[in-house]
Amino acid sequence: MSDTHDFRPIILAGGSGTRFWPRSRRARAKQVLALDGERSMIQRTLDRLAPLASPARCWVVTNDLLSDTICGQLDVVPEDQVVCEPAARNTAPAAGLAAFLIERTAPDAVLGMFPADHVIGDETAFLATIERAIAIAASGDNMVVLGVKPTRPETGYGYIETGAPYEGTAVRVRRFTEKPNLERAEEFVAAGNYHWNSGIFIWSAQTLANAIREHLPDTAPMLEEIAAAYGTPQFREVFARLYPQCENISIDYAVLEPRSAKGERYSRLYCLPASFGWNDLGSWAALYEHQLEQLNGGDARANVTESNGSLPIEASGNYVYSPKKYVALIGVKDLVVVETDDALLITTRHHSQDVGKVVKELAAQGRTELI
Template identity: 80%
Template sequence: MSKAIDFRPIILAGGSGTRFWPRSRRARAKQVLALDGERTMIQRTVDRLAPLAKREEIWVITNDLLSPAICGQLDVVPDEQVVCEPAARNTAPAAGLAAFLVERINPDAVLGIFPADHVITDEAAFLSVLEHGIKIAAAAENIVVLGVTPTRPETGYGYIETGSALDDGSLRVRRFTEKPNRERAEAFVAAGNYHWNSGIFVWSARTLANAIREHLSETAPILEEIAAAYGTPEFRKVFEKLYPRCENISVDYAVLEPRSAKGEHHSSLYCLPANFGWNDLGSWAALYEHQLEQANMADKYENVTESAGSMPLDAHGNYVYSPRKFVALVGVEDLVVVETDDAILITTRHHSQDVGKIVKQLATNGREELI
């Protein structure tokens, strides 16, 4: 990648990861857990970006509950660049704030927006595609999204419909579609010009800041005022007062969908097709499927167990996490069993997307110690 391009990764790490309860809690959410190996999700995110960005170029947007764990795990990122939101306002204000902060330093800097909790198995391919996207974003006021070639009609992901191809291998974006039903997902895969939305976006600080000014006209001045206070003694006070006034909306809905409505030849939206072993690990079932694909992670009956020993008897397709206990599986299939010090989750892989509902119910019942 050209040395002239100032690339700054923005890692979004404010989510609560409720679908990974009971391991994931408010103060130790999915992104600070080691769900897939010894390194935590956010550590692995930073690790894979290291070839393209220096430590002082990385920013993390999170919250006060998670910042102690994140700062402890990311000793390579300056603490002052771990920015703690005083209120959850989804990805558009978080990404927008990063854009306004960096715009004040270098408006031509290229920002990469990265979720903190995704798995990428082919890091060489990831870096190659990302470098390509950085060059496209630096060339003009372009917005680049990395689109994953779908391997199945997944209803849990957003989709990108692509149009004409350009000489550099990128595709023009026609529209974004949020999580479709099964019938539509099957039609998307059959059509051949749809990609999963990876949630990874590349654009210059100026491009994103201007997009927020255009599409979130009430939120943009708030973010600019917060960014202007950064580095002063008043920053936290200003942040806490103003940020909750921002619109609660994703960057997809706020910026990408209205941009795509301009038409593929006028939106400056580009998709780079990517095949680098991407998985957003959105549920226990997704983690099971990911680990099933990894060598030596499952037995011959496709049971994945992380325990102090296990014995399956007429059991098939189960996921079990019980690191300090021996687990016997007898005559069961497609279960998810997760044990922690204070809770046990028992569900099916089919219903694992509903685990977040338990967290909401616990909050309603006043069981704060469990969330």
């Protein structure tokens, strides 16, 4: 890409990945697992960004439980640019802190916010879309979100309603809607001008920092104080004291929804439709569908097994992870079976979004060794 834009990817890797229990645990969450190949999800995220920014320009926001693993997997990223949240505070404080840190020395730098656990099919198209987003973000007080054309009425994603064309393929954003019910999701898909919110955002450090100052006036001063302490002996103490006091809110609710309320002509919010094969692998069912697509073009009757051999007899649509054992499937349909050394999950693909409830119940029971 052109050297005219100073691009800094920010990889958000603080999630616990509870819907991928029992493989995903607090100290080994989804983003550091190799769910889709030999490289972990966060390694693949960094790999695909390499043509746009060197690892020395990348930042990672994570937590103390994952930091050692992430520093080991991303040993090309400077260790002091792996920032460990002392408390989980959702994406607005995480993204805002990155903006305040970088604004101090490079206010015009363009930041890209990338969740650490996405799968991208066409990386060439992905890079072209990001380059376009960088150009829009660098040209003013603009915010760009990548929107994915919906293929089904999915209730697990947020939606972006788009309006007038802007430049090229970009369109103006009318509003954001978080995770609708099935009836509304069906309406959105039928309308044709809605996109899934990919969670990938592009904006300058100054644009985001100013938006945090405007929309989170109580949190912004604390993030600025933390950023001011970065690189000093007081940093960890200031971070640990102030960050847990920051508002626990997503960047969508904190900044994007209030901006969209200004109206599409004035919000300077833009959507770039993404056509590069996006999947956020939000559940075992999503992983099954993704691997099915890779294996045989998506025959929903097929089984996906990661095992030491398998034998299906009148069985279809099952996902099984049991890497050390031979698996026989007889007369079962649409199951998810995941085995680790200390736990066994048995559910259906339909209920795989509910796996996080297991982690909550285990926590309530004090079974911390299993989470």
